[in-house]
Amino acid sequence: MVYVLRRLIQSALILLGVSFITFVLLYVLPADPVRQIAGRAATAETVENIRQQLGLDQPLLVQYGRYLAALAQGDLGRSYLQKTEVTELILSRLPATLQLMAAGIVAELILGLSMGIAAALMRGRLGDQLLMMASFVTVSAPQFVVSLLLLYVFAVKLGWFPIGGYGTAAHLVLPAITLGILGSGWYSRMMRSSMTEVLRADYIRTARAKGLSRARVVFGHALPNAILPVIAMIGIDIGIFMGGIVVVESVFGWPGIGQLAWQAIQRVDIPIIMGVTLVSALAIVIGNLLADLVAPLIDPRIRLR
Amino acid sequence: MMQEVATRSGAAAAPDAAPDAALDAAAEAAPVLLVAGLTVSVRTEAGLKPLVENLSFTLRRGETLAIAGESGSGKSMTSLAIMGLLPPPAVRVTAGSIRLGQTDLTAAPEAQMRHVRGDRIAMIFQEPMTSLNPVLTIGTQLAEAIRAHEPLPRAEARRRALAALTAVRLSQPERRMHQYPHELSGGMRQRVMIAMALALRPEVLIADEPTTALDVTVQREVLDLLRDLQRDLGTAIILITHDMGVVAEMADRVIVMKSGRMVEQAPVRQLFHAPTEPYTRDLLAAVPRMGARAAAAAPAPLPAAEPVARLSDVVVRFPVRGGLLGRTTLNVHAVEHVSFDIARGETFALVGESGCGKSTIARAIVGLVPHQGQITVGDHVLSAHGRDAPKALRRKVQMVFQDPMAALDPRMRVGDLIAEPLLIHGIGTAADRRAEAADLLRRVGLSPDQIDRYPHEFSGGQRQRICIARALALKPDLIIADESVSALDVSVQARVLALLQELQQEMGVAYLFISHDMAVVDSISDRVAVMYLGQIVEMGSRAQVFGDPRHPYTQRLIEAVPVPDPAHQRRPSVRMTGDLPNPVHPVGSGPERVILRDVGAGHLVAI
Structure with missing residues (x-):
């Protein structure tokens, strides 16, 4: 193509x-x-x-x-301090980060989209106001606070999830939710305004005039249209995500490239910093490309050229 | 009208008592829909404000009832109330009833209304471009409408959908099933809407301005289609429209509404020939009619003086880029070899359907798009790149657009808006400019006291007057009016047209009047050019073009205009289902160039 x-x-x-x-x-x-x-x-x-x-x-x-x-030649240089190839270091840690990233995005979308859709359907009523307040809190709460809070409640007090580390699905839950919470605030607000606008569209009136059920109108007609700007956002969002990953990986002891970067920055290990930066940039670029490739699958009017 | 009232009160007295058998027997004459004392109100801070007040009417099987009125008359609110689709929670029915058979729709719960909508009462809307969901195929949207009311397997529903598309005479219906709305033209989309509405054979079809957004020839096809389908299916139609021409052609009975109240209700012939209410008479008088000026057909004296604008062999093409390097692969041939002069003080009209290039010509004259060929305004030749037209040139040509709300910055006071062209050109002191703005306001029929108000405080017609005042500020030689009265109600439209003519006589300004509305063009223009696919196919004085149209396209345009007279007999014409040919051509090729021939006294016709 x-x-x-x-x-x-x-x-x-x-x-x-x-x-x-x-x-x-x-x-x-x-x-x-x-x-x-x-x-x-x-x-x-x-x-x-x-x-x-x-x-x-x-x-x-x-x-x-x-x-x-x-x-x-695919050589990112050698780490000054660890005396190993940066490429190797990053590749060994990349799967963990990708796993966390994927789980984080899923958490973010589930939380954000459902909150946004619910708020749009209850627009102007109490539920809407509560949800938007919640989204405001999640957007403003610093990630290290959220992560510590989640750790304290669900790992220390309730003991539902391990405190830190890597390996099982249970290890993944808290870091993914921490990552997801920040983005969910953005997504819920975006989804709410996008959904509100779409619900006012003429074709929604047509769908209702056909006698379709409310669920069919909302999920069959409104959602595919409302989700388009959100998809474009996911591509851009990966950049913000990388920042969050550095924090979350450090707090939860997640052995990914975020942790690697954090250590490298403290020690001015330039080849690693360069390598991680480039990999992050690559992730953002690929994320955007994927978002742009997905958009025409949903909206046939979008032509790629 | 008296008979109507009797039926209504009789039915209202014992609505529930009527046994089913009796209903069946009287099915033919019995009303399908019975609206009594309907009041729709909006909740505002100052309490409930009625949008529709105490409206009563009946609708019988197979009849077409037109609800006519200008914007704000409550006609659309009435239709939404019947559908149970009033925008919640602010707007709701506060009194009266809407009976469909045994059911009072105003009291029906949402679950029950869902079974009524689409199945027993269907609706088509004004905007075919936005009324279909852009991300679903036509087939899906049709089939789901059928499946919402009849438990059919998907394949069977699609078969029914295909049959419905065939019934509305859409070309290549199988292919349309898999297409998305954006791949279809406006007229085709409106056919899809009609197919969707009639697929389940509803008892009532509400058509809310069904042809307002369509070109006149397409409007003709859609109206014909609606009439044919109604004859076949016996559907009762409520036709909501502002266009008295459409009313005259389609309706059996007419309700005229104004500010939420019924002004008059009468059979269509009676309403047009003997309106009883003054408002109806004013409304009918304001309707532009083709041929109304024909009697006074003294051809406009063409001054031999220098024209204010001269176009010779103007071509505008828009490149479509593609491929790895973004090279031009196709050209949209928007304007092809157009030549004409506009004389000082005359009104030169460009007519044609959407996409014919008439607005592109306007944009080329003010230097907003690059062109080939030569455009001369006064004694300046416009540079071809469509940029940096000298200020002096811009002073000579001003524009008035279609949508007066969008054309006025909502954050500026009207005085500043009108004076802004003077400011840009550095004319006068602040006090001079303000005085000039006040004077212009007065000239366009507004009060100079309103100089410090904001655009939203004015009505649509008043806003268009403000736009005209702004265009006049620089005392231009030429004002380009691009669909300037198309968005206005007829009574307002008539007054704005009169204002334009007055100003022309006073100030000697020439107009390039661009419109799709043949009747309006006939009422205001001195000379007319008819455009089709970027080329002029006929040009001459108004009397020549309208009185003796020679080109088949001009004839079709004129034929297609609905005539606001129910007694008018339309010549049977060939039903067309085809679409406009495409103005997009690969680089290197182009449309065939038409040659204009003089058929006498400067009447040019393409051969």
């Missing part, structure tokens, strides 16, 4: 831009990775040696050129 091909070329350009900006930002960062590697006691000479070894004494563009050359 010509469209997908063109989008992939665009995506490659976006990733190139992301890599350059990240690279420059890390370069101008006042923290010195070499100091971190060498440790406090190292002499100036050792520091210089390490710097030369890593090629960090070269000008910015030369460093970037080398990085790109390696990247073209």
